[in-house]
Amino acid sequence: MKEQYNRIKADYEFAQPDEALLLQMKPQLESCVDEFLDGFYNFIWNFGESAEFLKDEEVIARHRSKIRQWYLDLFNGVYDISYFLKLYNIGEVHVKLGLPTHYVNAAFNYVRIFALGCVQKKYHDDSSLADRIKAVEKIIDINLDVLTSSYREEEMGRFLSLTSVEKTLLGFLKKISSYFNYLLAGALVLVAFFSIGLFGYDIYLLFSGQTNIEKGILTTLGSLLILWAAIELIHAEMEHLRGGRFALEAFITLAIAALIRKILIFSLSSEKTTDVLMYGVLVLCLSISSWVIVTKFKPLK
Numbered sequence: 001m002k003e004q005y006n007r008i009k010a011d012y013e014f015a016q017p018d019e020a021l022l023l024q025m026k027p028q029l030e031s032c033v034d035e036f037l038d039g040f041y042n043f044i045w046n047f048g049e050s051a052e053f054l055k056d057e058e059v060i061a062r063h064r065s066k067i068r069q070w071y072l073d074l075f076n077g078v079y080d081i082s083y084f085l086k087l088y089n090i091g092e093v094h095v096k097l098g099l100p101t102h103y104v105n106a107a108f109n110y111v112r113i114f115a116l117g118c119v120q121k122k123y124h125d126d127s128s129l130a131d132r133i134k135a136v137e138k139i140i141d142i143n144l145d146v147l148t149s150s151y152r153e154e155e156m157g158r159f160l161s162l163t164s165v166e167k168t169l170l171g172f173l174k175k176i177s178s179y180f181n182y183l184l185a186g187a188l189v190l191v192a193f194f195s196i197g198l199f200g201y202d203i204y205l206l207f208s209g210q211t212n213i214e215k216g217i218l219t220t221l222g223s224l225l226i227l228w229a230a231i232e233l234i235h236a237e238m239e240h241l242r243g244g245r246f247a248l249e250a251f252i253t254l255a256i257a258a259l260i261r262k263i264l265i266f267s268l269s270s271e272k273t274t275d276v277l278m279y280g281v282l283v284l285c286l287s288i289s290s291w292v293i294v295t296k297f298k299p300l301k
């Protein structure tokens with residue numbers, strides 16, 4: 001660990017003059033700690049899911065006092081092994097909580113802007129301003145590096161804990177699934193072409209007089225809806241191929257579009273009232289499922 005933390009400091013060219021400058025700035029930065037804390041929580045509260053982690057007043061109060069200490073330690077002038085162990089521990093606590101690494105990165109953006117703003121305000125006509133800014137930038141980057149290293153290690157750890165057979169199997173499955181994904185993308189393009197065909201056929205029926213105008217227009221609208229849903233599905237699959245998550249809701253949207261088309265057609269016939277009702281219930285169930293998937297299983301990372 002000693003070697004590791006010395007290497008981090010060396011990589012950031014963080015040396016004794018930086019440590020001395022940070023210590024010198026401590027009184028000035030300490031004087032705005034409350035402003036820092038208020039801004040910090042206003043900032044992270046906008047993340048949306050912050051309340052899921054900072055669950056109640058007690059946790060918030062505990063976190064606030066820990067953040068205060070962490071902020072003050074930035075300007076302590078002592079960056080030894082115990083300082084680095086503390087940072088490492090903070091990272092591990094966040095990983096265990098399942099806090100998205102994105103939140104930590106975003107929170108650091110606030111810390112950086114605040115701290116640099118404070119330094120600029122207090123030292124704007126000081127010839128050492130540039131060096132002070134560099135020192136603050138370095139310590140913030142080092143903190144971010146160590147805090148997020150726990151996330152990287154957790155990912156690596158999960159991979160390294162697999163046996164060689166499991167790793168080979170994982171690699172093989174990844175390859176196969178990527179081939180199947182391309183196959184699925186091709187099939188979806190085919191579906192989009194079929195939807196265009198269906199749309200063309202509906203137009204043909206409408207203009208050739210084989211269907212009455214009201215039914216013709218509604219059927220054509222239904223085909224357009226299916227075409228739109230198929231395009232959405234292609235977009236979702238493209239995102240999936242780029243490494244995004246599998247968008248189950250796009251498939252549900254396509255099913256909803258197909259059912260709405262049926263409802264549009266059946267709504268013209270008085271004998272099909274029960275069918276319309278059943279399709280309506282199905283659309284409602286699918287819409288609820290889609291809502292649950294989008295809101296409850298939204299990816300955090």
Ligand code: HEM
Nearest residue numbers: 044050053054059062063066067070090093103104107108
């Ligand atoms: C600049 C970024 C952040 C820093 C420096 C930081 C710092 C800390 C520290 C020092 C602890 C205490 C670790 C320990 O127990 O030893 C902690 C815990 C925790 N952090 Fe953060 N944090 C940051 C961002 C966030 C964000 C963005 C959230 C949530 C949206 C969050 C949620 C939590 C929670 C829930 C705990 C556990 C609190 C408890 O139950 O005691 N942190 N954090």
